[in-house]
Amino acid sequence: MKKTEALIVVDYQNDFAHPEWSLYVQGWEKLVNYINSLMREVKSRSWIIITSQDWHPKKHISFASRFQIPEYSLLEWERKWPDHCVEETWWADFWEGFDKNLVDRKVLKWFDENLDSYSSFGWIEEETGKNLEEILQSYQIKVLNIVWLATEYCDFFTVRDAINKWYKVNVFTQAIAPVNQEDWEKAIKEMEKMGAIILP
Numbered sequence: 071m072k073k074t075e076a077l078i079v080v081d082y083q084n085d086f087a088h089p090e091w092s093l094y095v096q097g098w099e100k101l102v103n104y105i106n107s108l109m110r111e112v113k114s115r116s117w118i119i120i121t122s123q124d125w126h127p128k129k130h131i132s133f134a135s136r137f138q139i140p141e142y143s144l145l146e147w148e149r150k151w152p153d154h155c156v157e158e159t160w161w162a163d164f165w166e167g168f169d170k171n172l173v174d175r176k177v178l179k180w181f182d183e184n185l186d187s188y189s190s191f192g193w194i195e196e197e198t199g200k201n202l203e204e205i206l207q208s209y210q211i212k213v214l215n216i217v218w219l220a221t222e223y224c225d226f227f228t229v230r231d232a233i234n235k236w237y238k239v240n241v242f243t244q245a246i247a248p249v250n251q252e253d254w255e256k257a258i259k260e261m262e263k264m265g266a267i268i269l270p
Contacts, residue, residue, distance in 0.1 A: 075213040076118040082218050085154040085161040092152045102167040109172040120175045122190035124155035127183035189227035213238045217245035222257035239266040
C-alpha cells in the first residue's frame with residue numbers, strides 16, 4: 071500500500087458527539103468503533119493519521135453569544151453557533167473511546183477569537199507551529215482520506231481546500247455526519263463535483 075496517504079479525522083470532539091449538547095446529532099457517538107477500526111487499518115498500511123480539533127477562545131467570532139443574537143442566526147451571511155469547543159475544556163476534548171494513541175499529528179482550529187474557518191487547512195500544530203499543509207508536505211502526502219464531521223461544513227471546506235491544493239481526496243460516507251440531514255445530499259454532490267471520490 072502507498073505510504074503517501076493520510077487519514078484526516080475532523081473534529082471528533084465531545085461537543086459534537088455528546089447527547090446533552092446543542093450541537094449533537096443523533097448517532098455521531100456510535101461511529102467511534104468504525105473510526106478506530108479504520109485508524110488501525112491505516113496504521114497497518116503505514117499511513118499517517120492527523121486530527122483537527124476546534125479550539126476556541128471564549129468569545130470566538132463564530133459564537134452567537136459574542137453578538138448577543140439567537141444561536142444559529144446569520145450575521146453578514148455567516149452562521150453564528152452556540153458556544154462550543156472552548157479551549158482547555160472537556161467539551162473540546164476528543165470523544166470518549168476515540169483511540170488518541172493512534173494519532174500521529176494534531177492541528178488546532180480557530181484558536182484566534184477574530185478568525186473563523188471551517189477548513190482544517192491553515193491551522194497549526196501547537197507543539198511545532200506547523201500548519202496542516204506543512205505537515206502533509208513533510209510526509210510527501212498525495213492522497214487524503216476524510217472522515218468525521220460535519221459533512222456540509224468542516225468536511226466540505228477541508229475537502230475543497232485539499233482539492234484546490236491538488237491532493238487526491240477520498241470521502242468515507244460511512245464515517246461522516248451532517249449538522250442538518252437535509253444538506254447531506256447537496257454537500258456530497260458538491261464534493262463529488264469538485265473532484266472528491268465518494269466512498270461507502
